[in-house]
Amino acid sequence: MAEEKKGFFSRLKEGLNKTRDNIVAGIDAVFYGASEIDDDFYEELEEILIMGDIGVNATNDIIERMREEVKKRHLRQPSECKELLVESIKEQMHVEETAYDFEKEQSVIFIIGVNGVGKTTSVGKLAGILKGQGKKVLIAAADTFRAAAGDQLAEWAHRAGVDMIGGTDGADPASVIFDAVNAAKARNVDVLICDTAGRLHNKKNLMEELKKMNRIIDREFPNAHRENLIVLDGTTGQNALAQAREFGEAASLTGVILTKMDGTAKGGIAVAIQSELNVPVKYIGVGETIEDLQKFNADEFVNALFDIKTEETQPESTDGDNDGKVMPNDGGCDGNPTENGQIQPDETDDNRAACPETETENAMDAVAVSEDKGEYVDEDSAEDENGTEKPKKKKWFFW
Ligand SMILES: Nc1nc2c(ncn2[C@@H]2O[C@H](COP(=O)(O)OP(=O)(O)OP(=O)(O)O)[C@@H](O)[C@H]2O)c(=O)[nH]1
Numbered sequence: 517m518a519e520e521k522k523g524f525f526s527r528l529k530e531g532l533n534k535t536r537d538n539i540v541a542g543i544d545a546v547f548y549g550a551s552e553i554d555d556d557f558y559e560e561l562e563e564i565l566i567m568g569d570i571g572v573n574a575t576n577d578i579i580e581r582m583r584e585e586v587k588k589r590h591l592r593q594p595s596e597c598k599e600l601l602v603e604s605i606k607e608q609m610h611v612e613e614t615a616y617d618f619e620k621e622q623s624v625i626f627i628i629g630v631n632g633v634g635k636t637t638s639v640g641k642l643a644g645i646l647k648g649q650g651k652k653v654l655i656a657a658a659d660t661f662r663a664a665a666g667d668q669l670a671e672w673a674h675r676a677g678v679d680m681i682g683g684t685d686g687a688d689p690a691s692v693i694f695d696a697v698n699a700a701k702a703r704n705v706d707v708l709i710c711d712t713a714g715r716l717h718n719k720k721n722l723m724e725e726l727k728k729m730n731r732i733i734d735r736e737f738p739n740a741h742r743e744n745l746i747v748l749d750g751t752t753g754q755n756a757l758a759q760a761r762e763f764g765e766a767a768s769l770t771g772v773i774l775t776k777m778d779g780t781a782k783g784g785i786a787v788a789i790q791s792e793l794n795v796p797v798k799y800i801g802v803g804e805t806i807e808d809l810q811k812f813n814a815d816e817f818v819n820a821l822f823d824i825k826t827e828e829t830q831p832e833s834t835d836g837d838n839d840g841k842v843m844p845n846d847g848g849c850d851g852n853p854t855e856n857g858q859i860q861p862d863e864t865d866d867n868r869a870a871c872p873e874t875e876t877e878n879a880m881d882a883v884a885v886s887e888d889k890g891e892y893v894d895e896d897s898a899e900d901e902n903g904t905e906k907p908k909k910k911k912w913f914f915w
């Protein structure tokens with residue numbers, strides 16, 4: 517029998533080992549090494565928090581609050597401040613229940629981010645979670661850029677037991693979105709999750725492409741609850757903040773999926789995101805299997821980070837179909853953002869960050885469909901002499 521997989525909390529705790537070494541060891545040295553609560557104590561603490569990727573805003577808030585509480589509670593011992601720090605970080609990272617209101621309504625989740633951060637994987641995991649809640653889920657494979665992207669998402673769709681709509685390689689991703697949105701409406705789907713191609717946040721034309729997809733969702737499905745979730749790689753550190761700011765210009769962000777929190781030393785970024793961007797971390801990823809994504813829980817995260825003993829928190833159940841096996845690394849462009857926060861993609865002609873394209877045959881033959889789509893007209897396509905737009909030719913497939 518396969519060894520039972522550890523609970524999410526244990527995996528999170530284990531994943532945060534390096535971050536713990538990076539931040540908590542230093543914090544403890546200040547709390548237990550300082551003889552009194554004076555300016556030096558606050559300065560040392562500030563330095564460690566900033567070095568630990570917690571960010572300037574969050575650090576300032578934490579220190580300010582600590583100064584107030586120390587006065588109010590008449591604390592004398594530096595070690596008494598640790599609890600204040602833990603409380604303060606929990607408060608900073610608290611995610612309101614309303615953050616998941618999309619679960620109660622018909623919604624469209626638009627997943628965006630730079631290359632290799634874990635977008636496709638997160639779409640698959642999220643589809644599994646929502647399907648497990650009994651929802652009718654559809655996913656859109658709007659990454660038509662990378663040859664193997666459709667196959668990769670189709671595997672996830674299969675695993676999560678949900679339908680998928682995609683287009684042929686090289687098709688206008690906005691046209692895939694158009695078709696998927698109309699299919700979602702026609703089929704009365706609860707949640708449509710749209711995967712998109714990874715792109716560099718400083719490439720204007722690619723960010724315009726995102727804006728176009730975003731507009732199409734708004735235009736075609738104005739009544740849907742919208743979620744624009746940026747996927748950020750936890751190993752990236754401060755660069756993740758720059759990515760979020762740029763992507764936020766293209767599609768206003770409603771939340772963050774923070775991935776690869778297993779094994780990064782830069783986990784402090786989770787604290788920075790909320791206070792620097794004012795956007796909540798809604799999901800956290802700690803591995804490559806379908807059950808490795810969970811709603812973000814500030815208490816759980818901070819307890820894991822500071823190794824505060826609690827009862828093991830059990831993960832929410834996902835779809836029973838999911839066996840939690842590691843998905844094959846099916847062409848995901850992994851690891852472009854590196855530990856030093858730099859993104860190092862190669863670039864192709866159209867300035868996309870390049871992923872190694874596998875010349876695999878498309879597992880799903882493109883077939884023309886569909887009874888439930890309207891006609892997509894490319895708003896960017898050239899007009900003919902009569903001023904009539906010429907829609908680009910496309911093919912469609914359903915999973
Ligand atoms: N360890 C770990 N690996 C992850 C996590 N999430 C995703 N990955 C891995 O990261 C790699 C890239 O994931 P993808 O989902 O393909 O990333 P993507 O953002 O869709 O990539 P592009 O579409 O090429 O931009 C894969 O090998 C995933 O298995 C996570 O939480 N932890």
Ligand SMILES: [Mg+2]
Binds near residue numbers: 635636637659713848
């Ligand atoms: Mg992808």
